[in-house]
Amino acid sequence: MKKLLLILTTFLFSGCAIIFTGTKQEINFKSTPQNAEVYINGQSTCKTPCTAKVKKGPTFGRTMAEFRLENYETKEITLKKGFNWVSVINLPNWIGWAIDLSTGAIVKYHQTTYDVELVNKSNPHLIKIID
Numbered sequence: 001m002k003k004l005l006l007i008l009t010t011f012l013f014s015g016c017a018i019i020f021t022g023t024k025q026e027i028n029f030k031s032t033p034q035n036a037e038v039y040i041n042g043q044s045t046c047k048t049p050c051t052a053k054v055k056k057g058p059t060f061g062r063t064m065a066e067f068r069l070e071n072y073e074t075k076e077i078t079l080k081k082g083f084n085w086v087s088v089i090n091l092p093n094w095i096g097w098a099i100d101l102s103t104g105a106i107v108k109y110h111q112t113t114y115d116v117e118l119v120n121k122s123n124p125h126l127i128k129i130i131d
Contacts, residue, residue, distance in 0.1 A: 023055060023056055023057060023103045024053040024054060024055050024056065025053070025054055025056055025108060025109050025112070026051050026052070026053055026054075026112065027051070027052055027053075027054045027065075027079065027109060027112055027113070027114065028049070028050075028051050028112060028113040028114070029046065029048050029049065029050050029051070029052065029065065029067075029113075029114050030048055030049045030113070030114070030115040030116070031048040031049075031067050031069070031075075031115070031116050031117070031118055032115075032116075032117045032118065033069065033072075033118065034047075034048050034049060035047050035048060035069065036048045036067040036068060036069040036072070036116075036118060037067070037068045037069065038050065038052065038065060038066070038067055039065070039066040039067075039068065040052065040054055040063065040064070040065055041063060041064055042064075042066075048067070054079065054109070056081065056103075056107050056108060056109070057103055057107070062078050062079075063078070063079040063081065063109075064076060064077070064078055064079070065077050065078075065079055065114065067116050067118060069118055071120060071121055071122060072118040072119060072120055072121060073118065073119045073120075073121055075116045075118055075119075077114060077116065079109055079111070079114070080109065080110045080111045081107045081108060081109045081110060082107060082108065082110050083107060083108075
């Protein structure tokens with residue numbers, strides 16, 4: 001009886017997307033030139049090239065990434081996210097939907113690699129020559 005109650009409680013008070021995909025997702029950041037500081041929503045996260053675990057929530061908010069490197073213009077991008085189809089497993093479990101919605105697990109990042117080219121402040125028209 002206790003096992004059945006534990007299983008039912010776990011089912012009713014957990015969101016499926018949070019169980020299967022979590023509230024964070026790994027995103028790869030690259031830049032040319034390398035060693036740019038990556039800021040996620042204003043918080044320093046890593047230096048390129050790097051991989052960072054980025055929170056998926058808030059659900060309806062934007063997640064911004066900023067690339068900063070001395071003598072280069074700051075580049076800001078919006079990380080692209082959309083509906084996490086794993087949430088559909090919740091079906092009639094409205095508590096699961098609410099949990100996934102409140103934690104941000106109901107969304108996922110569609111693009112997991114971002115590669116940006118930074119512009120030199122002193123010579124913005126500098127052309128990179130490839131051998």
